[in-house]
Amino acid sequence: MGRITKQQKKQTDQDETATVPLAAVDAWWRAANYLSVGQIYLLDDPLLEHPLTVDDTKPRLLGHWGTTPGLNFIWAHLNKQIVERDADVIYLAGPGHGGPGVVANAWLDGTYSELFHHIPMDAKGMGRLFRQFSFPGGIPSHAAPETPGSINEGGELGYSLVHAYGAVLDNPGLIAACVVGDGEAETATLATSWHLNKFVNPVTDGTVLPILHLNGYKIANPTILARIPQDELAALFTGYGYSPRFVEGGFDGEDPMAVHERFAAVLATALDDIAEIREAAAAASADGSEVARPAWPMIVMRTPKGWTGPKEVDGLPVENTWRAHQVPLAGLRDNPEHLRQLQEWMESYRPHELFDEQGRPAAALDPNRPKGDRRMSANPHANGGLLLKALDLPPLDDLAIDVSEGRGTIAEPTRVLGKWLRDVMVANPDDFRLFGPDEVASNRLDAVYEVTDKEWEGEVLPVDEHLAPRGRVIEMLSENLAQGLLEGYLLTGRHGLFTSYEAFIHVVDSMFNQYAKWLESSAEVEWRRPVSSFTYLLSSHVWRQDHNGFSHQDPGFLDHVVNKQASVVRVYLPPDANTLLVTAEHCFATRDYVNVIVAGKQPGPTLLSLEEARAHGARGLSVWEWAGTEVEGLEPDVVIAAAGDIPTLEAMAAVQILAKEIPDLRIRFVNVVDLMRLQDEREHPHGLSSDAFDEVFTKDKPVIFAFHGYPSLIHRLTYRRTNHANIHVRGFKERGTTTTPFDMLMLNDLDRFRLVMDVVQRVPSLRVAYAGFSQRMEDERIAHRAYTRAHGEDPADVAGVAGLPFALELPDQPTEDDTGADNAPH
């Protein structure tokens, strides 16, 4: 269903009843324009039954007109093609402030009234539709989660095209019609998104039809693409690998019907060409071969900004200038002439032809209205939760690292995870994907290549490995594109993972922001169904970027993430391979969250059995009796806590040193995998209750906390805790250089010796008695640094895993009741 073949096309050509007359397209367009102007301006009298008065208009005019007529024009024409071809099309509005247009079309579709019962398809509904727009308690002026049919927020510009590409992956019947604004086309992400045509397969994926709208102007400037010659523009899109087609019209008062004719022809040809390309590819595929990367059609549409709006206001040109960007007519309260012009403008659409006396869309529009799910505002792909199937999650048991002979089996956590991702791909062959900026192998997830390849429609040479025109992995050197593709893929009801180097994930800070806001807003929209969570795997993290140097060392994404609402963000720092496995398993089963997992790729000891890891993951944080020196029934003298793989090992090493030197010191060892457990339960759904927190961290004992990221984050999360003043955090201090793993820890005072000195300093009974010991620790550090500088590597006793303390001299005390299931956050 939904595939458009030439055969189908021919049928519709022959079937006169299915041809939509351009008059209906034009009526639709005029109706959508009328409704858009109404939303921007009117509080009342939606059908203009009386001469407009100031009281009929909004006190604050906050909408934007400029881009809207173009968006409506394209929507109207796509409707015609959908009706004629029974095409499966979603619509992405790239330009900012396109809200009135897409909402108008959704109301004309009938979808709006179906989803929002208080806004029926009549004059009352129209009045409410107008009133709610950019009004307190109403809807925003961009396409947004509140907008039926939208998977792209129009606030922060630049992501429409990458969202469109994410949507069509593994959706062979789908066409994502993506209106790219010529303003947004200047953004960094949009500029590189055009290259995504090298990553879609013409048989197994759907098709993106980009429509670059040369609207001419941004807020206060012309756009670059509107001011370069057409041959340059044609060369640019040919160079990006497309087959560009140009339509221009509506200037100097040209009759819109002429523009309709030209655009309809170009759009029909583009869709015919798409069908032909797909047919050829399908035929080749049936013969077991693949076609060369096709030059997919794209359309460049040049129309006046603010088309059909006031030509002139106060003697200055408005239509086709930057003055049409926002509200062409302002100051209605003080300017009766503007009020008159508004009335004239709205009447120019001949509303009596478009709406009946009850305010219902007139029959003239009907031929141009697709039915049911074919309506772009109702297309289920744009409310992906409707189509979502839970992932089939394969068992972890065979992949988990065995620690039955003793803790410490060496494993590379992400490599182990890679094997599970491989199994996930096998179990879910068409709705799970992995995205990354050239770092899937570097982050050691390459086991996935046992069962799939990297999608690549370009040339493949004999030396290449795992490149193929069909693959479940997409790698392009742009974090923005990996982020945007996964967003588009999730919002259309599928699952996936984005893996990146930790430091460079800040490239997508703003995209994360906007996606988190999308989820936060979606939660308030009743008809939006939950989608699979967005999960980041950040590896090649700060503590093992010693060799790459300062530019590669930044753990601050976590700080950024926790600014967003607690209802949508989750942060995990699994300390070993088995805990990483259970964390990923958990994250893939969640909905509507952003999960951030930080995990190492370097060989490290496996500390927990799979069962223990499950319990630890479910608890989120646990006391590890076996790693501490507590005595049952007695309060500890000090708590050593850790979050993050490397900090956990350093903290364990510190316990080991202390246990040798001060055997009767009672150390409680706490590991935190779910960072949000630290927060108060009133602030985050995963937060521990005050009592539970106090039970673990005590009410008054010193807590030395070894943390993966910037120390302030731990203070921030534990700010309301009883024992907060006693929590002393060591973490990244923004001290970086090109050095060795252990030297990086020393540089930031997160090494075992420093942690030991911290304990001596903070436990009052030790301060004086162990001053000499503390000095020895300091001497050790100096000696270590001198060795490192001389030899270029860490001394053997702290290097890599060799010096780590799990070759356990400490008693192993696995807790039996440590299932924690009833305590599990989600």
Place this chain on the structure above:
Amino acid sequence: MGRITKQQKKQTDQDETATVPLAAVDAWWRAANYLSVGQIYLLDDPLLEHPLTVDDTKPRLLGHWGTTPGLNFIWAHLNKQIVERDADVIYLAGPGHGGPGVVANAWLDGTYSELFHHIPMDAKGMGRLFRQFSFPGGIPSHAAPETPGSINEGGELGYSLVHAYGAVLDNPGLIAACVVGDGEAETATLATSWHLNKFVNPVTDGTVLPILHLNGYKIANPTILARIPQDELAALFTGYGYSPRFVEGGFDGEDPMAVHERFAAVLATALDDIAEIREAAAAASADGSEVARPAWPMIVMRTPKGWTGPKEVDGLPVENTWRAHQVPLAGLRDNPEHLRQLQEWMESYRPHELFDEQGRPAAALDPNRPKGDRRMSANPHANGGLLLKALDLPPLDDLAIDVSEGRGTIAEPTRVLGKWLRDVMVANPDDFRLFGPDEVASNRLDAVYEVTDKEWEGEVLPVDEHLAPRGRVIEMLSENLAQGLLEGYLLTGRHGLFTSYEAFIHVVDSMFNQYAKWLESSAEVEWRRPVSSFTYLLSSHVWRQDHNGFSHQDPGFLDHVVNKQASVVRVYLPPDANTLLVTAEHCFATRDYVNVIVAGKQPGPTLLSLEEARAHGARGLSVWEWAGTEVEGLEPDVVIAAAGDIPTLEAMAAVQILAKEIPDLRIRFVNVVDLMRLQDEREHPHGLSSDAFDEVFTKDKPVIFAFHGYPSLIHRLTYRRTNHANIHVRGFKERGTTTTPFDMLMLNDLDRFRLVMDVVQRVPSLRVAYAGFSQRMEDERIAHRAYTRAHGEDPADVAGVAGLPFALELPDQPTEDDTGADNAPH
């Protein structure tokens, strides 16, 4: 000086002594390659005086070879052109991990030894050069601040081209040769950077010569641009507005001399064409006209990745594959064959021809070495502090808002600042620029257009305003480009300002990170001279984005910024127009910082006279006696503090309400303009001492803090303060929607009524006695919200500025000794 004219070119053609033979270019290239391999592999025996042993090699092999021979090749050829033309050229190495190459060339130039005396130009120096590379205490594997001649960090990819464009602005004699890696070309920022050719003027700006290096592979994948047909590639760069030229060579064992010949010819032609374009433009300019936007040359160079390295290792192809990306030969300790191959590889460069017995570069290289400042590693543009002139800062007095008739004169702060920026441009006509993503006018800085225009080399239409081929403002809808241009402009010794909407500045989070790290590292590099600070002006901020809705509401950039070292970050929240003026004046005089200024553009009351604003700015935070209800000699009952323009007004309104209702309540009012004053002096150079802080905020009184951003930031900054537990912060709670200004405040509990309720709740003596009053406040809030929802605007008594409390019923008590100059941070 430094302009290359055709005439000069002809002279050098005729002057045989200035022609550099290709043999010298090749010798230079081989020497640079030899030194690069040596850096990656060797600890000792730099001249291979004995057969290599394992002990001669580094224990950890952390360098990257793949991109290096290409970088060296281009450097060698640019040297030839510089010598022959006396050209003024800087070199930007875009590909990652190009460190060994650029360092090798700097050493061959002689610059390295001049700047680092412990690394002389002999065998001893060469040994140290090798050892320090990617070694603890040494230098990173990317071009970095430590690299002579570099203004571009090679760690996070994608910024080379925008840095190059920033560098050539207002540097008409300069050519920025920018090697763009085909990996980095996939990044978002790089993809849109090509369009910057529309913003450079051929007379008043210099020229960027992009050299796209089709090296073929990233870490684990081919690159897109290397795998599209050459006609597509040609179309792409034609479409971007360039005149592309192609050179390919070195494949299948081709003699490098043949490639030298081809590349030398293409490079010479490109430089000739640049000269010709500039000459024509200069001639037109002399006639008072401007040439049409030229199609500037760019070069596409396709050579094998890891060229001249091992062809095969362990039976697998390496040269010209992704396997050449990092170290082609690894595991030297366990593999004598690899060690042998390394020796063979290094000897293949015929080092005895390249270095004399003392290890000094041989005379064969001399013809290809430019002299003095013409050496690309020594070019002063790449150490911009050398060229920096302090800005001539015009007086503020005539622009400052007059409050002599009483506080509260209404002004739009950024509009007032715009007038000063105009004056700054007049006073500094060729080294100050303003960058923004289409928001200079929207942020109300448009007074600058009284004296300048927006630079625009595209078509200009009659309807356009302030567009011209020469202008001091550059606007393109990409925060990444505004950021990168200003970085390039500052690092070459000039001044500027980047203005953006607050929410979308997160788009450049990662670029900010990398620039802050650049400054942090530069501070450790003795020969790097201080550059002008990078100053952000964030307007259209979270509290006045009520109409644009949730996607436009995010104050989190401040949290991001304070993660970086205290030595480089400064954050200012001026509460009114006059304080904004003095803050900007201060920031423009600083060096080597990142200054972030958040200020509103909406009309608001001016609270301080210019003199008071100066004192307040110098103090960073002050008690405003006139805005509180303190009684001299008595401790206050409560402190109300505010940071940010809107929070300051709300806090003042709260004081006013309290003063009426509870006349004997002693309220201290504190305003914070320099946020880092809150931090402890041990953590930030601007931090207040503990005593000074306690004096202002008391040791034990409740503090109600109204903050512009996320509340956690205030807790974080005041974490070590005596009275920290009593600080109760109201700020943005990530609750946003499309609404009205006052409703936004209510939604986030930052409104005056909530602040009043907070005071009642926190001051023990009020809690019970004023419970009824508190309830009235709650009722007020409910009534306000109901009004807002009904009318679409705020009730008049809180809307805009009308309801604000500076129409002072409170006594105005200007402090006489409030100069604070000796207390001024910098």
